[in-house]
Structures are given as structure tokens and as C-alpha cells.
Amino acid sequence: MCPGGSSASAGAITTATAMRPEQSPSDTAADAITTANIAEPDFPDHFDDEPLYAARKKIYPQHVSGTFRRLKWALLVITLGIYYFLPFIRWDRGPNAPNQAVLIDFPGRRFYFFFIEIWPQEVYYLTGLLIVAAMALFLMNAVAGRLWCGYLCPQTVWTDLFITVERWIEGDRREHLLRDQQPWSVERVARTASKHFCWLMIAWWTGGAWILYFGDAPTLVKELATFKAPPVAYGFIGLLTFTTYALAGWMREQVCVYMCPWPRIQAALTDEYALNVCYRHDRGEPRASLKKAATLHEHGLPAGDCIDCRQCVYVCPTGVDIRNGPNLGCIQCGLCIDACDAVMAKIGRAPRLIAYDTDLNIRARQHGGQTSYRIVRTRTALYAAIIAVVGSVMAYALATRHAQALTVIHDRNPLFVRLSDGAIRNGYAVHIANKHRDTQNFVLQITGLAGADVETIGSDRNSEGEPIIAVGPDQTRQVRVIVTTRQPLEPDASIPLTFSIMTANGQIGAVATDRFVGP
Ligand code: SF4
Ligand code: SF4
Numbered sequence: 001m002c003p004g005g006s007s008a009s010a011g012a013i014t015t016a017t018a019m020r021p022e023q024s025p026s027d028t029a030a031d032a033i034t035t036a037n038i039a040e041p042d043f044p045d046h047f048d049d050e051p052l053y054a055a056r057k058k059i060y061p062q063h064v065s066g067t068f069r070r071l072k073w074a075l076l077v078i079t080l081g082i083y084y085f086l087p088f089i090r091w092d093r094g095p096n097a098p099n100q101a102v103l104i105d106f107p108g109r110r111f112y113f114f115f116i117e118i119w120p121q122e123v124y125y126l127t128g129l130l131i132v133a134a135m136a137l138f139l140m141n142a143v144a145g146r147l148w149c150g151y152l153c154p155q156t157v158w159t160d161l162f163i164t165v166e167r168w169i170e171g172d173r174r175e176h177l178l179r180d181q182q183p184w185s186v187e188r189v190a191r192t193a194s195k196h197f198c199w200l201m202i203a204w205w206t207g208g209a210w211i212l213y214f215g216d217a218p219t220l221v222k223e224l225a226t227f228k229a230p231p232v233a234y235g236f237i238g239l240l241t242f243t244t245y246a247l248a249g250w251m252r253e254q255v256c257v258y259m260c261p262w263p264r265i266q267a268a269l270t271d272e273y274a275l276n277v278c279y280r281h282d283r284g285e286p287r288a289s290l291k292k293a294a295t296l297h298e299h300g301l302p303a304g305d306c307i308d309c310r311q312c313v314y315v316c317p318t319g320v321d322i323r324n325g326p327n328l329g330c331i332q333c334g335l336c337i338d339a340c341d342a343v344m345a346k347i348g349r350a351p352r353l354i355a356y357d358t359d360l361n362i363r364a365r366q367h368g369g370q371t372s373y374r375i376v377r378t379r380t381a382l383y384a385a386i387i388a389v390v391g392s393v394m395a396y397a398l399a400t401r402h403a404q405a406l407t408v409i410h411d412r413n414p415l416f417v418r419l420s421d422g423a424i425r426n427g428y429a430v431h432i433a434n435k436h437r438d439t440q441n442f443v444l445q446i447t448g449l450a451g452a453d454v455e456t457i458g459s460d461r462n463s464e465g466e467p468i469i470a471v472g473p474d475q476t477r478q479v480r481v482i483v484t485t486r487q488p489l490e491p492d493a494s495i496p497l498t499f500s501i502m503t504a505n506g507q508i509g510a511v512a513t514d515r516f517v518g519p
Contacts, residue, residue, distance in 0.1 A: 056254055058180075061163055062173035062314040066338025075151050076160055084205065087212035091115070096437045104214050109474060116398060119435050121405070128394040132387055139383035141266050143375055144356055145276040149262065150333035155255050158206070158248035162199055163317065169195045173314055199249045200241065207240030253318035257329050267328075273374045275356040277332045279312075279323040282366045284353050305353050311343050312336035312354055322354055404440065404471075405433040406510035408499050415517045423486040426516050430456075430481050432501055434471035442469050442501040442509060446483060449495055449516050455482040469501070483516060493518030 091101035091114055098105060103112040111118040118125050140147040149156060169191055170176040179188060211233050212220055223229040224237075247255055256263065270276075284306035288296055293303035306323065313321045315336060318329040322336050334356075341351040361371040411427040418424055434440045444467045446454050456467040457480040471477045483497070495516040503509040 053258065057319070059253065059317065059319040060173040060176050060180075060314075061317045061335075062311075062339075063167060064311075064315040064335050064338045064342070066335075066341055068334030068338050072151060072160060072333065072335075076157055079152065079154075079157050080161065084209045087209065087217035093117075098216065100216055102213060103216075106214065121433070122401075125394060125398070128390050131390050132394075135383045135387045135390070137262075138269060139380060139387065141269055142271070142274055142377075142380045142383060144332075145270065145274050146263070146266060146330075146332040149256065149266075149331040150277075153331075155247060155260070156331060156333065158202075158244060159252050159317065161202065162248040162252075165198045165202070166195055169198065196249070199245055203241040203244035203248070204237065206244045207237040210240050211236055253329060253331075256318060256331055263328050271379065272360050273358060273377060275358060275373070276326070277322060277330065277334055277337065277354065278357045278359070278362065279306075279325075279354050280352070280357060280362055280365075281323070282362050284323070290347065305344070305349050307343065307347065309343055311339040315339040402510050403435045404442065404501060404503070404509040405431075405435070406499060406501050406512045407431040408512040408514045410514050410517070416519060418519060419484070421486070423484050424489060424516075424518050425482060425484045428481045428483070428499075428514060429478055430499065431476055431478050432469055432471050432510075433476040434473065437473050439470055439472050441504060442471065443467070444469055444479075444481070445500045445502060446481075446497055447500070448497040449483065449485055451485065451487055452516075453482075453484040455484070456480070457482075485516070489518035491519070 086102050087100065089101040090099045091112070092099055093112070098108070098112060100112065101114050105112065109120045137148055166176070170179060179191070182188065208224065211224075220229060220233070224233065283304060285304040286302065287306040287308040288303040289307050293307070296303040312323070313319070315338070316322070317333060317335065318331055320327050320330045322330060337352070337354045340354040344351050344353055364371050407430070409429045416424050416426050430444070432442055443462060444454070444456065446452070454467065456469065459467045459469050459479060462468050469477065469479055493516070497514050497516050499512045499514065501509045
């Protein structure tokens with residue numbers, strides 16, 4: 001935990017007045033001067049002290065530049081680029097196979113991901129993928145808190161995009177605040193309508209891109225444009241358009257604060273060594289404007305580095321004042337770090353008054369102790385090991401799997417039949433799954449009982465007299481197999497048998513074992 005300072009805000013106007021001689025009119029801190037004269041919305045500064053639900057107060061996040069903003073831009077471009085354009089990437093899989101790199105093919109009952117092809121029987125890969133995803137989330141959390149929330153969560157990414165569009169149209173925080181306080185005019189209506197139109201277009205394309213993962217993307221685009229796509233496609237586009245528009249345009253931080261379970265789970269999973277975006281109150285307190293700090297110093301009194309300009313609050317997309325300590329509403333996006341660094345640079349003080357840090361380090365600095373950053377510790381090593389093990393097992397299973405499967409089930413009743421000539425007969429249900437895209441002729445071989453007769457019901461035989469079982473594409477066929485021996489058996493004999501299916505090129509396709517049971 002990173003508890004914040006307790007001193008009350010001296011007020012943006014006081015701060016602004018104190019800062020005026022040192023700042024240029026265009027600099028970031030000076031923007032607060034003008035902003036301070038506009039009626040401010042009340043921010044829910046400390047969500048923990050709020051009732052379980054509070055009516056939403058509109059947030060006007062201010063633009064900020066810096067390291068974390070650039071990182072967020074880069075991730076926004078990468079993640080949205082992947083989402084919108086991945087369905088158009090082609091991947092040659094040979095004849096009779098779709099050439100879309102990533103495709104969820106419901107009619108063909110396949111999931112394609114570049115060179116990987118998953119069949120419906122292989123849902124355990126999905127289980128493995130979910131385990132890896134959960135462990136990756138836990139690992140991120142153990143290393144640096146809500147990295148997922150701040151940089152990668154779709155809610156964060158799309159909200160960031162919607163806020164950017166809003167800023168282009170309505171202006172930055174100050175202009176937007178002013179506009180919202182003015183009476184409705186043609187210009188204001190036009191701007192508002194343009195904003196919502198752009199939001200809806202983004203939301204519509206978001207829904208449209210989702211559909212493209214379920215069919216051939218270029219074909220679907222043509223069908224959608226000519227209104228020849230299946231009605232269900234339009235239905236899903238409408239649904240996703242609505243949810244994107246509502247969640248990223250209107251609900252924004254409400255989703256993180258009220259709807260998403262991850263902040264609660266994350267809080268239970270974290271420990272004292274996990275880095276979090278913290279206000280270093282050991283350095284920032286007591287807060288004082290530049291003028292007040294000079295006066296305090298003249299009298300030999302201490303003054304912290306925080307000048308209470310509230311830039312960190314103005315840029316926050318969730319309206320949090322990080323100086324008040326850990327907060328459910330803080331998605332740890334790092335934008336307040338950029339804002340404060342810009343202020344520190346302008347007033348000639350060291351950066352990272354707000355930074356990724358731990359409460360342990362803050363307390364250590366307060367008491368003159370050593371700080372420590374322990375990224376590698378038991379829980380991070382454990383999460384990484386689980387990811388490595390599960391990932392390796394999945395990779396091995398994928399690399400060594402067969403395109404056909406064989407299952408053998410011995411008759412339960414009777415276990416054996418004695419024929420009139422004294423021969424002993426056992427019956428088996430043999431299931432052969434063919435995951436190829438064309439019909440395969442498998443040769444069935446049974447070893448383990450020399451001289452036994454093998455009979456299959458309803459199949460041909462090759463020149464060696466072995467049963468040939470034809471299985472259609474993507475189908476499973478069951479055949480009844482009768483094994484008969486005329487050789488004398490030990491009492492209560494139970495002889496292991498090996499069933500094999502050979503592919504057309506003479507390779508062993510799959511193997512299963514069972515037993516031949518005697519009287
Ligand atoms: S922490 Fe930094 S940005 Fe926030 S009020 Fe203090 S000086 Fe300003
Ligand atoms: S307090 Fe800082 S890190 Fe947290 S959400 Fe606001 S800007 Fe992002």
C-alpha cells in the first residue's frame with residue numbers, strides 16, 4: 001500500500017497564483033491557472049470512503065505527454081491493430097482448407113491459429129490456454145500491480161480511444177469544461193453529434209471486426225456491404241456496437257469501479273513487494289505552493305516537493321487523486337506519473353514524485369533505511385514456472401498429436417463366447433476418428449495373440465486379408481471387431497492385445513490396447 005499524504009489541498013487557485021511567475025502561459029502547470037477559474041466537478045477522490053454506489057460525476061481527463069503516455073499509445077496501436085486487421089491475414093494450409101490465419105470455423109468445427117489447428121475434441125487446449133492466461137495475469141499483478149488494467153484491458157484501450165476522439169472534437173479538459181457549462185447552441189449540438197457519430201463508427205467497426213473471426217474476412221466484408229450476410233452477423237454487430245459505445249463512451253471508469261471483479265481479486269492476490277503507482281508522500285509532504293514553500297524555508301520549516309497543482313488529478317482517466325493512497329478506481333495507467341514529472345521538470349525538481357514503488361520503500365526512505373525492489377520472489381517464480389510447464393505440455397501435445405484417434409472397448413457381457421468347436425471368441429467396439437479433411441482408409445491390425453482370426457463387420461480386406469476401414473472426413477466410425485482363437489488357453493487367461501490403425505502411407509496412425517479374455 002502506498003498511503004497518501006493527509007494535508008488538504010491548498011486549492012488550485014492558490015497554487016496557480018504562486019506558480020505564475022515561474023511558468024510560461026503555455027506550460028502544463030500554467031494550464032491549471034486557467035482551469036482553476038472554471039467551476040470544477042467534484043471528483044470522487046477516495047472511492048473507499050464513498051457509498052457503495054455514487055452517481056457518476058463526469059470526468060474531463062486532460063491530455064498529457066510523457067513516457068507512460070507514449071507506452072499507452074504504442075500498446076493502443078498494437079492491440080487495436082491486431083484486433084481490427086488480424087482477420088485479413090492469410091495463411092496457406094493447402095487444398096480444401098481455409099486460408100485465414102485466425103479463424104473460428106463453426107461449420108468445419110475447427111479453430112485455426114496460423115499453423116495450429118484445434119479440433120472440437122481438444123477443448124483441453126482451451127483449458128491450458130486459460131491456465132496460462134490466468135497465471136500471466138497473476139504474474140503481471142505480482143510484478144507491477146494492475147498492468148493489465150492500465151495498459152492492455154479492452155475497456156482501458158477502447159476508453160482511451162474514445163477519450164482521444166472526444167478530445168479532438170470537444171477540445172482538451174479546459175475547453176470541454178467550458179463548453180459543457182455553456183448553453184446549447186448549433187455549434188455545441190454539431191460537436192456533440194460529431195463525437196457520438198465517430199464513437200458509433202468505431203463501435204460499429206469493433207463489432208464488425210469481431211464477426212470477421214468467424215468466416216472468411218474478405219468474403220464477409222463484401223456480404224456485409226451488400227446486405228447479403230446472414231442475419232445473425234448483423235445481430236452480433238449491433239450488439240457489439242451497442243456494448244462498445246456504452247462501455248467506452250458512457251460508462252468508462254464505472255466499469256472498472258463497479259462492474260469488473262478483477263480489482264477485488266487483484267487486491268487479494270497482491271503482496272508488499274508488488275510495484276504500484278504511488279505518490280511518494282515521504283518526499284511530497286507537506287505540500288506547499290512554490291511561494292509558500294519559499295516562506296516556509298525562510299522560517300526553517302520543511303516543505304515537500306508536491307506543489308498541490310492537481311495536474312496528476314486532472315490527467316487521471318478515472319478521476320482519482322493518487323495522493324490519497326491506494327484506490328479501487330486507480331487502474332495504474334501511469335499518466336499521473338507523466339503529469340507530475342512534467343511539473344517537476346518545470347519547477348526544477350527531480351522527477352518521479354509519483355512513481356512505481358512500494359509502501360515498504362516509502363517507509364524505508366522515511367526512516368533512512370535501504371530500499372529494495374524484489375521482482376524475482378517465490379510467487380513470481382511460481383507463476384512463471386506454471387506458465388512454462390503448462391505451455392511446454394501444450395506445445396509437446398500439439399507437436400506429437402495425430403490426425404486420427406483409436407479407442408477400443410471390450411464387450412462387457414458376455415466377456416467371451418465358447419464356440420461349438422471349442423474356439424474362444426471376444427468382441428470389441430472399435431472407434432476410429434478421422435480428423436483429416438478427406439476420407440481415409442485405415443488398415444486395422446491386432447497383435448498379441450498369434451494365429452487369431454480377426455473379423456470386422458461391414459469392412460473390406462486388403463490383399464493380406466487385413467480389415468480396411470474407411471472413415472469419412474471429420475467423422476468417427478464405430479466397427480465391431482471379433483477376435484477368435486482356437487489355441488488352448490490357460491484357465492482365466494487375460495492376454496494383452498494391441499490394436500493399431502495404419503494410414504495410407506504405411507505409418508502407424510494410432511494405437512490402443514485391450515485384453516483377450518478366456519474361460
Ligand atoms: S503530486 Fe505532482 S502533479 Fe500531483 S499535485 Fe503534487 S506536484 Fe502536482
Ligand atoms: S491515479 Fe494515476 S495511475 Fe491511477 S488511474 Fe489515475 S492517472 Fe492512472
